Amino acid sequence: GDSVTQMEGPVTLSEEAFLTINCTYTATGYPSLFWYVQYPGEGLQLLLKATKADDKGSNKGFEATYRKETTSFHLEKGSVQVSDSAVYFCALSDITGGGNKLTFGTGTQLKVEL
């Protein structure tokens, strides 16, 4: 079945540091890929998405590129802020089944310090 693997956290960075959170996936079909973010005490929010190979999703300074050849969708940000501290989830949705259910990774906690 489909699965998503993320790097384990927590990841602790200083403000203005470069961020990479690795995500790889396994899917039988041709999935769409997502990053969701969960701030403390809040629900999941869609951060960015990509629907086909070589697509780049971007939002709020975060970027991720759909790499079919390496089955990866790594999240990057050039300069993190304290307000980026949250848990980040990589997810895929295989629309070939019609249901669009999401398969999530285990999440990576990011802590940004001054």
Next chain:
Amino acid sequence: DTGVSQDPRHKITKRGQNVTFRCDPISEHNRLYWYRQTLGQGPEFLTYFQNEAQLEKSRLLSDRFSAERPKGSFSTLEIQRTEQGDSAMYLCASSLAAGGLYEQYFGPGTRLTVT
């Protein structure tokens, strides 16, 4: 657009009791999903509805779990004879299935604690 809402936000119950959660999706969304999230894990799919029809159920959804969406609007998730292993965050999401990618929008969740 008020977003997806869930009620209650927290529920503490004793083992063996029944509990029911409610989800109100974004008003124009025709798909509604339930997920379960345990501590330190990502959400896991439980079931989804298109309008009032329940189209898929995960094997995680044991016979003690039942979900309904009677008029294609709000949904309820009931757990009968709760067990300590049912303690988790229950998340609801909704989407508009109208061609292309169906982005899911999540509610704040209901945290269930079974004592």
